[in-house]
Amino acid sequence: MRKSAKMILFLILSLCVLAVIALVFAANYMFTYALDSQFGGGVDIRSFEVLPGTVEEWLVQNSSIESLQSHDGLNLKAYFIPAATKTNKYVLLVHGYKAGPLSMAPYAQHYHRQGWNVLLPHHRAHGESEGRYIGMGWLEHLDMLGWLSLLIEKSPDVEILMHGVSMGSTTTMIATGSDQLPANVKVAIADCGYSTLTKEFTHQLQDLFGLPPFPIIPATSLVTKLRAKYFFSQVDSVSAVVQSKTPTLFIHGDADTFVPFAMLEEVYQAAVCPKEKLVVAGAAHADSREVAPELYWETVDTFVSRYME
Numbered sequence: 008m009r010k011s012a013k014m015i016l017f018l019i020l021s022l023c024v025l026a027v028i029a030l031v032f033a034a035n036y037m038f039t040y041a042l043d044s045q046f047g048g049g050v051d052i053r054s055f056e057v058l059p060g061t062v063e064e065w066l067v068q069n070s071s072i073e074s075l076q077s078h079d080g081l082n083l084k085a086y087f088i089p090a091a092t093k094t095n096k097y098v099l100l101v102h103g104y105k106a107g108p109l110s111m112a113p114y115a116q117h118y119h120r121q122g123w124n125v126l127l128p129h130h131r132a133h134g135e136s137e138g139r140y141i142g143m144g145w146l147e148h149l150d151m152l153g154w155l156s157l158l159i160e161k162s163p164d165v166e167i168l169m170h171g172v173s174m175g176s177t178t179t180m181i182a183t184g185s186d187q188l189p190a191n192v193k194v195a196i197a198d199c200g201y202s203t204l205t206k207e208f209t210h211q212l213q214d215l216f217g218l219p220p221f222p223i224i225p226a227t228s229l230v231t232k233l234r235a236k237y238f239f240s241q242v243d244s245v246s247a248v249v250q251s252k253t254p255t256l257f258i259h260g261d262a263d264t265f266v267p268f269a270m271l272e273e274v275y276q277a278a279v280c281p282k283e284k285l286v287v288a289g290a291a292h293a294d295s296r297e298v299a300p301e302l303y304w305e306t307v308d309t310f311v312s313r314y315m316e
Contacts, residue, residue: 031226033223033226033227034223034226034227034229034230035230037208037212037223037227037230038227038230038231038234038235041141041208041211042140042141042143042231042235043139043140043141044132044133044138044139044140044141045139057109061112062112062113062116063109063112065112065116066086066088066108066109066112066115066116066127067086067109069088069119070086070087070088070127071086071087071088072084072085072086072087072135073085073086073087073126073157075128075150075153075154075157076153077131077138077149077150077153078149078150078153079236081131081136081137081138082136082137083128083129083131083136083137083138083150083153083154084128084129084134084135084136085108085126085127085128085129085154086108086115086125086126086127086129087124087125087126087127088115088119088124088125088127089124090119090122090123090124090125091119091122092122094122094123094124095162095164095165095166096122096123096124096165096166096168096315097123097124097125097126097158097165097166097167097168098115098118098123098124098125098126098167098168098169098170099126099128099151099154099155099158099167099168099169099170100114100115100118100125100126100127100128100170100171100175101128101147101151101169101170101171101172101175101176101178101179102127102128102130102133102171102172102173102174102175103171103172103173103174103175103176103293104141104143104173104174105133105141106133106173107129107130107133107134108127108128108129108134110172111127111172111175113296114170114172114296115127117304118168118170121308123168126154126158128150128151128154130142130147130150130174130175131146131147131150140234140235141174141235142235142237142242143174143177143204143242144174144177144178144180144181144200144204144242144244145181145204145237145241145242146235146236146237147174147175147178148178148179148181148182148185151169151178151179151182152182152185152187152188155167155182155188155189155191155192156189158191159189159191165191166191166193166315167189167191167192167193168192168193168194168195168196168311168315169182169183169192169194169195169196169253170195170196170198170307171195171196171197171198171200172198172199172293173198173199173200173266173292173293174200174201175198175200176196176197176198176199176200176244177197177200177201177204177242177244178200179195179196179197179200180195180197180200180244180247180248180251180255180274181242181243181244181247182247183195183247183248183251183252183253183255183280184246184247184248184249184250184251185247185250186250188253192253193253193254193314193315194253194254194255194256194310194311194313194314194315195251195253195254195255195256196255196256196258196307196310196311197244197255197256197257197258197274198258198259198293198295198296199258199259199260199263199266199271199292199293199295200244200266200270200274201244201266201270202243202244202245202270202273202274203239203240203242203243203244203245204239204240204242204243205220205224205228205239205240205242206270207266207270208220208224208227208239209224210267212224214264224239227239228240244274245273245274245277246277248274248277248278248279248280249277249278249279251278251279251280252280253280254280254281254282254310254313254314255278255280255281255282256282256283256284256285256306256307256310256311257271257274257275257278257282257283257284257285258284258285258287258295258303258306259271259284259285259286259287259290259295260286260287260288260289260290260291260292260293260294260295260298261286261287261288261289261290262288262289262290262291263290263291263292264291264292265291265292266292271284271286281314283306283310285302285303285306287299287302287303
């Protein structure tokens with residue numbers, strides 16, 4: 008082989024090696040930035056301040072702590088608020104990404120005033136629960152199945168509503184599509200969940216960094232499988248609602264740019280369960296309840312009452 012040809016081959020191989028190293032670095036950085044709770048990312052997901060006189064203080068003061076061991080050995084925690092009058096109606100409130108059960112305090116107060124028992128889990132890697140990596144709905148849906156089993160063990164005749172917001176919405180949708188979902192779950196509220204994690208991370212990658220999805224998204228998915236035990240493709244609300252028989256109310260604000268509003272139609276059109284949708288004009292991500300509280304709760308309560316007395 009001529010010397011010049013060898014040099015060209017060497018340069019090509021060197022560039023390929025550098026490209027692979029750069030891709031591995033980028034994929035690991037994206038995984039750490041988005042899914043590793045030990046990376047700050049600008050949000051402290053382990054603690055939130057509880058101010059006097061707030062609904063968050065009401066939640067903390069009126070709740071006890073429940074514990075659950077996850078399928079992979081983590082010690083998970085949840086707030087539990089019993090109904091003022093004994094009832095078999097429970098709501099499982101599922102919080103969002105880098106939030107916590109305190110973010111669901113207004114929802115808890117509403118349901119409690121309606122006479123419900125309320126369970127608010129701390130997701131793995133959030134709040135008081137153990138864990139390092141965020142599952143974006145996949146690992147969390149397995150945890151929710153565990154919490155559901157715990158409720159049913161305590162009282163086999165329970166009737167359960169699942170109400171999730173943002174990542175909690177995706178968690179809820181995936182849970183309702185599981186063949187392990189107990190029949191005790193009678194209805195679900197899915198507020199501003201993403202259709203698939205691949206599409207959501209593609210959107211965020213383009214929005215935050217101006218980068219195309221390939222090859223970073225597939226590489227990061229592989230890193231996620233190696234480190235957190237799931238592929239991005241497993242986080243798929245669309246495929247889940249195709250399997251779901253649970254009546255579901257889909258909610259989304261039409262000003263949502265974090266989880267694009269168009270994702271509402273993706274999951275709604277795919278769903279074969281009894282369904283309804285609520286579009287809240289002018290609401291950004293996870294703000295539908297605050298922007299239009301009367302419309303929000305009237306729609307939720309009416310929908311739930313069709314399937315739970």
